[in-house]
Amino acid sequence: MPRKKKKKPLYRRLLPYLLVLACALLAVGAVYTVFLDFQVRERFEGARWTLPAKVYAQPIELYVGQSISRHRLTDSLERQGYRQLANTPRPGSFSRQGSSVNIHSRAFTFWDGAQAAERFRVSFNGDRISGMRSLDRETDIPLQRLEPMLIGSIYPTQGEDRILVKLGDVPPMLPAGLIIVEDRQFMEHHGVSPKGILRAAIANAKAGRVVQGGSTITQQLVKNFYLNNDQTLVRKGKEAIMAILLDAHYAKENILEAYLNEVYLGQDGGRAIHGFGLGSYFYFRKPLEELQPEELALLVGMVKGPSYYNPRRFPDRARKRRNLVLEMFRDAGFLNDAETTRAQNEPLGVSRGSSRSTTQYPAFIDLVKKQLKGHYRDSDLTEEGLRVFTTLDPFVQETLEEQVSSGVEQLERRGDVEKKSLQAAAVVTSIENGRVLGLVGGRDASYAGFNRALDAQRQIGSLMKPVVYLTALENPSKYSLVTPVDDSPLQVRQPNGDIWEPENYDRRSHGTHVPLYQALVHSYNLATSRLALEVGLPRVVENLKALGYPGEPMAVPSLALGAVEMSPLEVAQIYNTLAGGGYQTPLLAIQAVTTREGEPLSRYSLKTRRAVNEQSVYLLNWAMQRVVREGTARSAYNRLPSQLNLAGKTGTSNDLRDSWFAGYSGDAVAVVWVGRDDNKPGKLAGASGALPLWSGIMAEIGPRSFDPPRPEGLEVRELLLGDDRFRGSRGPNSVGGRDCSRAVKVPFVEDYVPDGLIDCSEQEERGAYDESVTSPEERRDEDDSNWLRDLFR
Amino acid sequence: MNLLRLVSASLLLAMLAACATPSRYPPPQRMPPPSDSSGAPAPWPASGESRPDAEPGAGSVAPEPEPEGPPPPRTVAEASGPAVVALLGQADTKAREGQPEQAAAYVERAVAVEPRNPFIFQRLAALRLDQGEPEQAEAMARKSNSLAGDNPYVRAGNWKLIAEARQMRGDAAGAAEARSRSQVYLSQTRGR
Numbered sequence: 001m002p003r004k005k006k007k008k009p010l011y012r013r014l015l016p017y018l019l020v021l022a023c024a025l026l027a028v029g030a031v032y033t034v035f036l037d038f039q040v041r042e043r044f045e046g047a048r049w050t051l052p053a054k055v056y057a058q059p060i061e062l063y064v065g066q067s068i069s070r071h072r073l074t075d076s077l078e079r080q081g082y083r084q085l086a087n088t089p090r091p092g093s094f095s096r097q098g099s100s101v102n103i104h105s106r107a108f109t110f111w112d113g114a115q116a117a118e119r120f121r122v123s124f125n126g127d128r129i130s131g132m133r134s135l136d137r138e139t140d141i142p143l144q145r146l147e148p149m150l151i152g153s154i155y156p157t158q159g160e161d162r163i164l165v166k167l168g169d170v171p172p173m174l175p176a177g178l179i180i181v182e183d184r185q186f187m188e189h190h191g192v193s194p195k196g197i198l199r200a201a202i203a204n205a206k207a208g209r210v211v212q213g214g215s216t217i218t219q220q221l222v223k224n225f226y227l228n229n230d231q232t233l234v235r236k237g238k239e240a241i242m243a244i245l246l247d248a249h250y251a252k253e254n255i256l257e258a259y260l261n262e263v264y265l266g267q268d269g270g271r272a273i274h275g276f277g278l279g280s281y282f283y284f285r286k287p288l289e290e291l292q293p294e295e296l297a298l299l300v301g302m303v304k305g306p307s308y309y310n311p312r313r314f315p316d317r318a319r320k321r322r323n324l325v326l327e328m329f330r331d332a333g334f335l336n337d338a339e340t341t342r343a344q345n346e347p348l349g350v351s352r353g354s355s356r357s358t359t360q361y362p363a364f365i366d367l368v369k370k371q372l373k374g375h376y377r378d379s380d381l382t383e384e385g386l387r388v389f390t391t392l393d394p395f396v397q398e399t400l401e402e403q404v405s406s407g408v409e410q411l412e413r414r415g416d417v418e419k420k421s422l423q424a425a426a427v428v429t430s431i432e433n434g435r436v437l438g439l440v441g442g443r444d445a446s447y448a449g450f451n452r453a454l455d456a457q458r459q460i461g462s463l464m465k466p467v468v469y470l471t472a473l474e475n476p477s478k479y480s481l482v483t484p485v486d487d488s489p490l491q492v493r494q495p496n497g498d499i500w501e502p503e504n505y506d507r508r509s510h511g512t513h514v515p516l517y518q519a520l521v522h523s524y525n526l527a528t529s530r531l532a533l534e535v536g537l538p539r540v541v542e543n544l545k546a547l548g549y550p551g552e553p554m555a556v557p558s559l560a561l562g563a564v565e566m567s568p569l570e571v572a573q574i575y576n577t578l579a580g581g582g583y584q585t586p587l588l589a590i591q592a593v594t595t596r597e598g599e600p601l602s603r604y605s606l607k608t609r610r611a612v613n614e615q616s617v618y619l620l621n622w623a624m625q626r627v628v629r630e631g632t633a634r635s636a637y638n639r640l641p642s643q644l645n646l647a648g649k650t651g652t653s654n655d656l657r658d659s660w661f662a663g664y665s666g667d668a669v670a671v672v673w674v675g676r677d678d679n680k681p682g683k684l685a686g687a688s689g690a691l692p693l694w695s696g697i698m699a700e701i702g703p704r705s706f707d708p709p710r711p712e713g714l715e716v717r718e719l720l721l722g723d724d725r726f727r728g729s730r731g732p733n734s735v736g737g738r739d740c741s742r743a744v745k746v747p748f749v750e751d752y753v754p755d756g757l758i759d760c761s762e763q764e765e766r767g768a769y770d771e772s773v774t775s776p777e778e779r780r781d782e783d784d785s786n787w788l789r790d791l792f793r
Numbered sequence: 794m795n796l797l798r799l800v801s802a803s804l805l806l807a808m809l810a811a812c813a814t815p816s817r818y819p820p821p822q823r824m825p826p827p828s829d830s831s832g833a834p835a836p837w838p839a840s841g842e843s844r845p846d847a848e849p850g851a852g853s854v855a856p857e858p859e860p861e862g863p864p865p866p867r868t869v870a871e872a873s874g875p876a877v878v879a880l881l882g883q884a885d886t887k888a889r890e891g892q893p894e895q896a897a898a899y900v901e902r903a904v905a906v907e908p909r910n911p912f913i914f915q916r917l918a919a920l921r922l923d924q925g926e927p928e929q930a931e932a933m934a935r936k937s938n939s940l941a942g943d944n945p946y947v948r949a950g951n952w953k954l955i956a957e958a959r960q961m962r963g964d965a966a967g968a969a970e971a972r973s974r975s976q977v978y979l980s981q982t983r984g985r
Contacts, residue, residue, distance in 0.1 A: 064875050065876070112899075142875035142879040143876035143879060432908035433901060605898075606901045709941070
């Protein structure tokens with residue numbers, strides 16, 4: 001303000017001319033007051049605040065038959081700030097009744113309309129919901145959606161965030177308490193309170209330090225609203241004039257309501273927490289209307305110094321202040337003695353979150369912002385108070401965060417891994433509707449830094465192999481799951497003259513007749529490279545793109561072994577298509593966006609596309625289940641129950657720089673990457689680094705078994721594989737002297753079942769191995785049939 | 794202003810949708826009632842090598858209905874839990890009111906409840922067809938087929954939807970082929 005700089009020296013230097021100037025100053029003062037009056041009115045009557053977009057998680061949907069434990073349900077309710085109270089008297093409360101839970105949900109305006117608060121009972125049978133009943137209407141209800149959890153805001157890098165509240169909607173103890181604590185004369189004074197200033201001066205003089213401020217609520221509002229933080233006499237004067245003007249123009253109620261929404265209550269990184277509406281969510285994760293006396297007292301007490309009384313950093317200080325405020329509430333008659341004592345004994349009740357930053361799930365919010373980009377301008381997102389409904393599942397997200405951070409620490413306990421050297425990223429998606437349920441961008445999920453799940457481009461290694469085998473299996477006249485593939489050493493001369501010479505992980509060849517699925521199950525590099533060259537690299541690239549990879553990888557031989565860089569999210573898209581039976585559903589982080597009032601602006605609908613042949617994907621998924629059952633990922637079953645079917649693939653890049661695991665259950669895909677930011681070797685293979693984290697995540701989220709429906713045109717044969725071929729038996733399961741009790745069901749494309757298999761699915765032998773095999777037309781050449789005879793002899 | 798544009802665009806879309814083809818709701822009984830006359834499964838058109846764009850079912854014979862075991866569900870009510878039935882009922886109401894996107898949102902909630910229920914994807918296919926989106930309609934119907942196992946009721950309905958979607962796109966030959974596939978499954982349902 002140039003005015004101040006000019007006036008200060010003038011006033012001092014021209015002291016002798018004071019009398020002359022008095023008149024002039026009076027005139028200037030009058031003009032200035034008119035100017036201030038204009039300022040006061042313009043700001044107070046216009047749009048007072050810009051409002052950052054509010055981001056919500058996916059709402060919890062409760063329904064009969066749902067697999068969810070009582071414990072997990074009450075955990076989720078508590079995460080959303082529900083209180084356990086007898087008889088669920090108000091929204092945001094629940095109670096346990098024997099084996100059932102009574103819930104009083106909160107009213108909420110969803111993108112598809114308003115939903116009223118509802119009292120209902122959820123009954124359990126084991127870990128399953130067996131029934132739900134409305135307690136208001138006494139009718140059974142098939143499903144009930146809870147209001148979604150508020151998980152964050154989209155605000156500019158430095159900025160204010162708030163949720164507006166109306167004076168009539170807040171607990172009466174809040175405004176009344178503010179008046180008691182901050183400005184007892186508020187209802188009587190005219191914006192400034194000489195009595196208050198005098199009392200403060202006396203109190204400060206007695207104490208020898210500043211213990212009371214003389215500012216009225218009106219002055220505090222003016223200070224926050226119109227002025228900067230300078231502690232000058234001029235500013236004080238300006239503040240007083242504006243407070244008087246404000247008080248003259250507007251009702252006390254309007255001033256108080258503005259104060260409720262303006263007051264500063266804390267800092268969250270670059271985000272300033274303003275107003276009691278947001279303050280309530282920021283500290284207690286629930287709406288202001290539900291706050292209890294001790295919680296209101298904490299917030300009211302914090303007005304005096306939000307950083308000094310920060311309950312997360314200085315809980316003792318905050319508690320003392322809260323209890324003092326509670327005593328003031330008691331003295332004012334809001335609480336009786338017993339209520340005051342009870343409230344003073346309550347814990348602070350502040351939701352967890354580090355003191356550094358409490359923005360939840362920054363990596364996921366980052367993804368949301370990216371998906372919104374192009375649809376909305378930055379200013380729409382940071383100023384219009386839009387409501388963004390996302391796909392985040394808070395339970396999955398928190399499981400992911402815990403498992404990643406504890407899993408990485410566990411890995412670093414190994415002797416040869418450098419402490420604090422590893423980083424990690426993970427994504428969980430729901431298969432059939434392509435929703436991103438959780439996303440972690442680093443080992444410390446609360447740190448909003450480099451988002452590895454989205455932005456780290458790392459070599460995927462053997463995660464590429466399923467695409468090669470899928471491409472082979474698309475041609476059933478040439479390849480079935482048991483077709484022999486050649487794992488002998490190979491050299492390829494590249495166009496630039498270099499020789500490419502891949503090696504197996506164990507640095508040896510496994511012969512020239514490895515059954516195709518075995519080469520994937522044990523992740524053989526030589527066999528996979530030969531296969532990729534046989535089917536043609538351009539076809540492999542085509543399939544990679546069909547599965548959902550947006551890039552343009554080079555069709556070079558090393559691509560077969562994963563010489564392509566991807567982010568964990570890109571990998572999740574590809575594996576989600578495989579898990580979805582070959583249907584690509586674009587991964588979504590957002591379901592809908594509405595205006596502040598709830599008018600729908602856009603909806604992100606479920607889309608799908610048939611990306612690859614269903615039959616080939618089914619065959620591939622059979623092999624990928626065996627990766628977990630008996631192959632490179634079998635240690636997953638150390639953590640997971642053996643009756644659960646899972647499919648997946650390990651990935652390790654050159655020199656153990658990247659450790660990957662990507663896999664799925666019947667309803668969720670999870671992708672985990674572990675490595676170092678400096679791209680030095682992390683010394684972990686896919687099975688030793690990412691897989692334990694993946695198994696932990698899957699075990700915690702409680703997946704459904706992966707049992708894909710079998711497409712038409714496939715048939716299943718019960719075959720003896722591996723060493724079982726050589727085990728003789730004369731028992732009831734014996735076929736041709738072989739023990740069929742260990743036969744494995746292998747799917748084949750109809751009409752392309754190779755002959756010469758030891759088939760336990762028929763009573764007699766099919767293609768007798770001990771007789772000369774008649775060579776059918778589909779047979780590739782005489783050499784293969786000889787091999788089949790050898791293999792199954 | 795961007796927001797205004799978005800609002801007006803979505804309003805316009807909603808109006809257009811309301812004027813579009815009459816809604817197909819209440820859900821037509823796409824599946825014929827089971828009859829006692831037993832018809833033998835018709836031969837399946839043989840297709841050659843299985844390529845990505847090939848139809849599923851490369852075999853030479855239609856999958857035989859398995860006489861043993863419970864019959865497959867014929868309707869969404871038979872196939873689904875009460876939550877899905879309720880959600881699809883609400884979707885029908887929205888579709889009848891000329892709010893297909895709201896209807897789709899209900900159906901998508903049903904997908905989250907029973908992600909492998911082929912009837913739900915069939916409903917999405919029908920909705921997309923109503924909205925004049927034949928590509929999404931066909932993709933959803935085929936997705937439904939991929940989850941249908943050996944349920945001829947679902948498959949017959951899906952191929953009928955695919956035929957309509959192809960007709961809408963002007964692919965008469967493709968539509969005829971889809972219709973004949975639908976007939977094959979219809980005859981199987983009569984066999985039950």
